[in-house]
Amino acid sequence: KQEVTQIPAALSVPEGENLVLNCSFTDSAIYNLQWFRQDPGKGLTSLLLIQSSQREQTSGRLNASLDKSSGRSTLYIAASQPGDSATYLCAASPSGTYKYIFGTGTRLKVLA
């Protein structure tokens, strides 16, 4: 059974710092992995989707990497800003299914 873990559960950093959020999954047989952002009281916004054949995806200051063999994905945020404060979730889609299995998220606070 696929399990997805995100560590740390919470993180505070000063503005301008580059940071890495981690996502681990137990079964390397995935079709893709997606990173989301969730603001308080809101739904989830898709940030990046990495297909299993890809190693990374970039969007602006965000870069997500995928290493299926080690069961890890990282989300790199460059030059963090207070507006980046939110909860970041990753979700893995097991091979042969429609489903996405979510991690419990990392709550990020960027201090001005």
Place this chain on the structure above:
Amino acid sequence: DAGITQSPRYKITETGRQVTLMCHQTWSHSYMFWYRQDLGHGLRLIYYSAAADITDKGEVPDGYVVSRSKTENFPLTLESATRSQTSVYFCASSESAGGFTYNSPLHFGNGTRLTVT
């Protein structure tokens, strides 16, 4: 506006009552999902649907019923609400789901906060 909308935004109901949460999407996406979000558990899949009239159980389907007579609507019904069903419920849709040659992102609604007293 195009998108995925959930209603109501907030709902308080009593134990034993039937309640239906609505989900509507304007993209004509084939795939739709219901998740619940609870502290300490993250998002857990309740039911999902690959097309109209095709639904399947997720991780935590007990106590819930879904239907999908039209592509754009995917209502979730709690047949007899219990306190353990107090949660935030999210509906999501995808043009294609993970596992197919064309992958597209999951799009989420803003959620329904349900309290069962």
